[in-house]
Structure formats: C-alpha cells, structure tokens
Amino acid sequence: MLRWHLQLGNVVIPKSVTPSRIRENIAVFDFTLTDADVAALSTLDRNGRIGPDPDEFNQA
Numbered sequence: 001m002l003r004w005h006l007q008l009g010n011v012v013i014p015k016s017v018t019p020s021r022i023r024e025n026i027a028v029f030d031f032t033l034t035d036a037d038v039a040a041l042s043t044l045d046r047n048g049r050i051g052p053d054p055d056e057f058n059q060a
Helices: 002-007 019-029 035-042
Strands: none
Touching (some): 002 035
16 A cells, blocks of 8 residues: 555655564565556545544644
8 A cells, every 4th residue: 555655646654663564664665556556456545534634633
C-alpha cells in the first residue's frame, strides 16, 4: 500500500517502532507497481478515513 500511495503522488508517513517493519517500509523505493497493479489496488480505495479527520481534530 505504501508503494501505491507513493506512485499516486500521496505523502506517506508510516508509523513503526519495530526495526524490521521500518526496513520493510523503506524497501518501497526499489520497485514500482505496474499500471495494472495500481488500477487493481485503486479499486479498493473507498475515500474514507481510518483515523481522525485533521479538520475536525480537537487539539484543546
């Protein structure tokens, strides 16, 4: 998913404290997805959020 976001031009900020996961997250720069891969993954996008909306986040 990280590679998909990068290829779409999205800013990606993965969160991990586990060294092995951090290495996996960095390893997205040595390959690209095909147009078919990007299209297939794009069909899964529901334009929803899984975290708080930054426009509605209460920072009080």
